[in-house]
Amino acid sequence: MKKLLLALLCAPLLAFAAGAELHLDKAPDRSRDFPALQNGAKVFVNYCLNCHSASYFRYNRLTDIGLTEQQVKDNLLFAADKVGETMTIAMRRADAKQWFGAAPPDLTVIARARGSEFGSGADWLYTYLRGFYRDDARPTGWNNTVFANVGMPHVLWELQGEQAMGADHKLALTKPGKLKSQEYDAMVGDLVAFLTHMGEPMATFRKELGVIVLIFLAVLFVFSYALKREYWKDIH
Numbered sequence: 413m414k415k416l417l418l419a420l421l422c423a424p425l426l427a428f429a430a431g432a433e434l435h436l437d438k439a440p441d442r443s444r445d446f447p448a449l450q451n452g453a454k455v456f457v458n459y460c461l462n463c464h465s466a467s468y469f470r471y472n473r474l475t476d477i478g479l480t481e482q483q484v485k486d487n488l489l490f491a492a493d494k495v496g497e498t499m500t501i502a503m504r505r506a507d508a509k510q511w512f513g514a515a516p517p518d519l520t521v522i523a524r525a526r527g528s529e530f531g532s533g534a535d536w537l538y539t540y541l542r543g544f545y546r547d548d549a550r551p552t553g554w555n556n557t558v559f560a561n562v563g564m565p566h567v568l569w570e571l572q573g574e575q576a577m578g579a580d581h582k583l584a585l586t587k588p589g590k591l592k593s594q595e596y597d598a599m600v601g602d603l604v605a606f607l608t609h610m611g612e613p614m615a616t617f618r619k620e621l622g623v624i625v626l627i628f629l630a631v632l633f634v635f636s637y638a639l640k641r642e643y644w645k646d647i648h
């Protein structure tokens with residue numbers, strides 16, 4: 413009986429281990445770091461929103477990460493007219509498919525989508541965006557360590573530089589980019605934090621609410637207990 417119970421308890425762990433053969437680098441947790449999230453939003457709007465939409469995310473929700481509507485209007489609103497609009501793009505899906513062989517998916521909930529497959533969507537994205545390497549066999553000239561034969565070109569290559577896949581299956585920087593490798597990783601960390609935030613803008617609030625509820629219950633318990641003692645004290 414004990415063995416069966418143990419097996420049942422461990423089953424989800426085994427299932428998880430089987431799915432996660434890929435080595436993923438750990439994304440830094442910047443879910444409460446407003447400057448990082450703001451930088452991530454800036455990178456996203458500048459480098460990703462040309463091809464990918466985030467059509468469930470409204471620009472004015474950027475006020476959740478500490479920006480004012482005016483700042484959003486002045487700095488981030490290239491692809492829309494009003495801050496109440498969602499992050500859509502002008503490119504037609506059919507054209508995109510023809511150009512890249514695959515249509516760039518909407519990225520609003522990408523962290524959650526990849527998270528259900530790999531345990532942590534943030535880690536997958538962090539590894540993906542740092543895992544492009546030169547591959548002349550590909551139409552775009554690029555391949556990726558966690559997304560084999562990806563249709564997306566390495567749009568951040570000027571910043572990261574060029575990597576090559578070595579015979580030892582490790583990436584090596586062959587041409588430096590504008591950023592040092594730690595700087596590039598830091599920027600991708602910010603971008604991934606923002607991508608994660610978009611999929612779950614209420615996550616931080618929900619965690620805080622959970623703590624408040626627990627404190628409330630603890631306080632309630634003290635009072636209920638005192639009240640119970642008060643009620644029962646004459647009966648004994």
Ligand code: HEC
Nearest residue numbers: 459460462463512514515516517522561562563564565567
């Ligand atoms: C030039 C157009 C283009 C730009 C710019 C671009 N992408 Fe992509 N992206 C694509 C295409 C096309 C695919 C689909 C690849 C496939 O399915 O083979 C893709 C796929 C992806 C995926 C994988 C989605 C999945 O299926 O899980 C992620 C994540 C992603 N892009 C993130 C980004 C981010 C972040 C940026 C900004 C730094 C960005 N992309 C900029 C074209 C683009």
